[in-house]
Amino acid sequence: MIKQFIKSREALLVLAILILLGLISSRFSGFIAPRNMASVFQDTSILIMLALGQMVVILTRCIDLSVASNLALTGMVVGLINVAAPGLPVPVLLLVAMSLGAFLGAINGILVWKVDIPPIVVTLGTLTVYRGIIFLISDGAWINAHEMSASFKAFPRYELLGQPVLSWMAVASIILFYLLVVRTPLGRAFYAVGGNPHAAVYTGINVGFTRFMAFVIAGAISGVCGYLWVSRYAVAYVDIAGGFELEVVAACVIGGISIAGGIGTIGGAVLGALFLGIIKNALPVVDISPFWQLAISGSAIIIAVAVNARSERKKGRIILKKAEHA
Amino acid sequence: MLASDTTTPKTAEAALSLRGISKEFPGVKALSDVSLDLYPGQVTALVGENGAGKSTIVKILTGIYQPNGGTIEVAGQKTQFANAHAASAAGVTAIHQETVLFDDLSVAENIFIGHAPRGRFGLIDRAKMNENARAILKQVGADINPVTRLRDLGIASKHMVAISRALSVDAQVVIMDEPTAALSHKEIAELYELVEKLKADGKAILFISHKFDEIFRIADRYTVFRDGQMAGEGLIEDVSEDDLVTMMVGRSVDQIYPKKDVTIGEPVLTVSGYSHPTEFDDINFELRQGEILGFYGLVGAGRSELMQALFGITKPSKGAIKIAGDIAIVRSPAEAIGRGIVYVPEDRGKQGAIIGLPIFQNVTLPSLHKTSQQGFLKLAEEFKLAREYTARLDLRAASLDQDIGELSGGNQQKVVIAKWLATKPRVIVVDEPTKGIDIGSKAAVHEFMGELAANGLAIIMVSSELPEILGMADRAIVMREGRMAGEFKRSEMTADRLVRAAAGIKEKAV
Known part of the structure; x- marks a missing residue:
């Protein structure tokens, strides 16, 4: 087991993160203090959760570019609900956010499954549509901190065992997604559908439905993140989390989730998100312009894809050893 | 008056000759000591069962494989085809069964891809390309506008484009690998005309086909391969259909099939009147416990399509199936698996x-x-x-x-x-179970199928390899062009009968 881990992509990522932390701490030693690491984790929680949702979609050989728009739309809707009915308890809002997110994901899923449109086209479309709906329902206006109820804003910050709920939500998501992916037939189907859709058909798996479910799950977690985002930053407007979908996809790719489907682990997705989260949090403290962040995460993506491509090619060579026949 | 009848030699010099060609793959001898001569202005038919070595020889001729022994002569000159480009430069070109064309390019672009005429600055001279394409299309007698997008053409026209592409490189030797497999009757007639034209132009043609009627219609010579060896060659006019069949199948049985004697039990699967709008029609059979039922036929006879319908991947237009006596409706693979039918598909990689x-x-x-x-x-x-x-x-x-x-x-x-x-499962459908695997694994798969049947499983074995059907099946159904062309008990099965049924030739009069 240990031997296997050392050779795995996750080990490589852990190593990369350790080197990164080493470099940062050589310029600012406080960065690796446990307290700061915990706050980096908290800050990366939403990215981790979205990356988990994106991962199951990518596993099925699809992609969901609408996650950030979904997040922004659900965030706006729960924000408006909170303004209209400040007494509504947070768990109800969470449920609303999750259901609405799942519904938006289901729209993506139906279009991919029943109408047979390529996922990248579907979600590029819904990306714009969902953003547009935010404008329609909010009239372009912001919901500001003072309009939100105190409990609405306090929830993600509420501390349990010394850590904020936001971090615990990420931890819970990691556990749930691990169970889903590793221990349920649906999770197995994600891998089968992405790894070899033709073969999956012959084993009785409904490829379209499996993809649909992946979109619903990704949508549901985007919805939850919508509430978390709006309450954490205590603001909702049309453009929140604009372009964040690319960061989510980047986290997956850096984490070794194969864009061709069928390959990837929960550990990879989480580490990929943490890698980006650390860079994002470290750059200001080591006095590098945040604009460098884009260049650095871009380079990380290219390096990760190159590493993935190399290890996948090695596999191909072994297959080709089989004898050819006339 | 001066007679000059010495100018034409009695037999023309071969445009291309293969002498003593051998080709080995790890664990398999695909070809041993075969020879093949192709003459200008003549059509040579290459005949043989699946696995006889036809594809291998085509790949050697086109430079994709290099032989382990033997020589290749082009117009009397010894040569080697180190790669596909070398073969093409020597004037050898192949038109494949599944033609590789580009749907979204124009006809002319398809014909000249890779060697388009260049104009100023090395840019493609489109006017010239279209003009040249028009000339070639006219030569093959195809009424196609060179600027049409390929996607908008029918399959026959696409074929003409593929042939035009082959001719655009100034080929002397044209290999046609089952060119009529996907064509309708009218399109086949057009293809024959084209072959006549190519003959008249002095091209040497190698024509690979399973269909005897067309071999006798257009070929001048024949070469028969069997298990990677020469089984005969000569002029078509000196040979009969019966002779060719005998040459093809008169094999030495060098593989021992581990067929077990099994008591055949109750029917587990009954198929009646199964039909599909385009792939198969009126299929009726019964499969019993412990039985291995072979499905033999040429590639494209509709066998796999029938099995996919039984497995719920495609929908039949009419007909019914009964599983263990009960009427069953199978709408999806999951339902088929639930009812005890499983399908081991042909292409491992893909399926x-x-x-x-x-x-x-x-x-x-x-x-x-x-x-x-x-x-x-x-x-x-x-x-x-x-x-x-x-x-x-x-x-x-x-x-x-x-x-x-x-x-x-x-x-x-x-x-x-x-x-x-x-x-x-109760019923297991295996589609070409040993295609492309080494001999050792083949024997293990056969052994195992025998064991399964002995344990009471019912097996449908789709196979294009005659010895496998003869060796393993209790009963064989032969399909031809989507219909059942014959059903044989084990005692009635002979190579000769199966091949005739599959190719649509009458039984030899006794």
Whole structure:
């Protein structure tokens, strides 16, 4: 087991993160203090959760570019609900956010499954549509901190065992997604559908439905993140989390989730998100312009894809050893 | 008056000659000591069963494979085709069964891709390209506008484009690999005309076909391959259909098939009047417990399509099936598996193994309802199930946790079979079970099929390899052009009869 881990992509990522932390701490030693690491984790929680949702979609050989728009739309809707009915308890809002997110994901899923449109086209479309709906329902206006109820804003910050709920939500998501992916037939189907859709058909798996479910799950977690985002930053407007979908996809790719489907682990997705989260949090403290962040995460993506491509090619060579026949 | 009848030699010099060609692959001798002469202005038919070595010789002729022994002569000059480009430069060109064309390019672009005429600055001279394309299309007698997008053409016209492309490189030797397989009657007639034109132009043509009527219609000479060896050659006018069939199948049985004597039990699957709008029509058969039912036919006879319909992947237009006496409607593969029908498809890479999943997960994929509790998978149960069935198949793998992609083809096949057995099926459909796997694994697969039948499973074996059908099947159904062309008990099965039924030739009068 240990031997296997050392050779795995996750080990490589852990190593990369350790080197990164080493470099940062050589310029600012406080960065690796446990307290700061915990706050980096908290800050990366939403990215981790979205990356988990994106991962199951990518596993099925699809992609969901609408996650950030979904997040922004659900965030706006729960924000408006909170303004209209400040007494509504947070768990109800969470449920609303999750259901609405799942519904938006289901729209993506139906279009991919029943109408047979390529996922990248579907979600590029819904990306714009969902953003547009935010404008329609909010009239372009912001919901500001003072309009939100105190409990609405306090929830993600509420501390349990010394850590904020936001971090615990990420931890819970990691556990749930691990169970889903590793221990349920649906999770197995994600891998089968992405790894070899033709073969999956012959084993009785409904490829379209499996993809649909992946979109619903990704949508549901985007919805939850919508509430978390709006309450954490205590603001909702049309453009929140604009372009964040690319960061989510980047986290997956850096984490070794194969864009061709069928390959990837929960550990990879989480580490990929943490890698980006650390860079994002470290750059200001080591006095590098945040604009460098884009260049650095871009380079990380290219390096990760190159590493993935190399290890996948090695596999191909072994297959080709089989004898050819006339 | 001066007579000058000495100017034409009695037999023209061959445009291309292969002498003593051998080709070996690890574990298999694909060709041994075969010779082939192609003469200008003549059509040579290459005849032989699947696996006789026809594709190998085509690949040698086009420079894709290099022979292990023997010589290639072009117009009397010894040469070597080190790669596809060398063969093409020597004037050898092949038109393949499944033509490789580009749907979204124009006809002219398709014809000249890779060698388009260049104008100023090295840019493609489109006007010239279209003009040249028009000339070639006229030469092959195809009324196609060179600027049409290929996608908008029918299959026959696409074929003409493929042929034009072959001619655009100034070929002297044209190889046609089952060119009529996908064509309608009218289109075939047009193809024959084209072959006549090419002959008149002095091209040497190698024509590979399974259809005897067309061989006798257009070929001048024949060469028969059997198991990678020469089984005969000569002029078509000196030979009869019967002679060719005998040359093709008169084999030495060098493989021993581990067919077990099994008591045939109750019918488990009854198919009546099964039809499909385009693929097959009026199929009726009964499959009994312990029986191996062979489905023989040429490639494209509709066998796989029939099996896919039985498995719920495609919908039949009419007909009914009964499983163990009860009328069954199978709408999806999941339902078929649930009712005890499983399908081991032909193309392992595409339809069998899921590369990226470890071996044990490949095995348990269709059985997950058995290895899970309250919706959660029990990994230990999965391992147990996978271990049980892979052990029965004598799988050689370091660990069941290993990625299936790291296994050899034969071992991957075993994993795929283990996967199906783990569902405890009643009927197992195997489509070309030993295609492309080495001889050792082949024997293991046959042995295992025999055992399964002995254990009461009913097996449908789709195979294009005659010896496999003759060796393993209790009964054989021959399909031709989507219809049943014959049904033979084991005692009635002969190579001769099956080949005749598949090719649509009458039985030899006794």
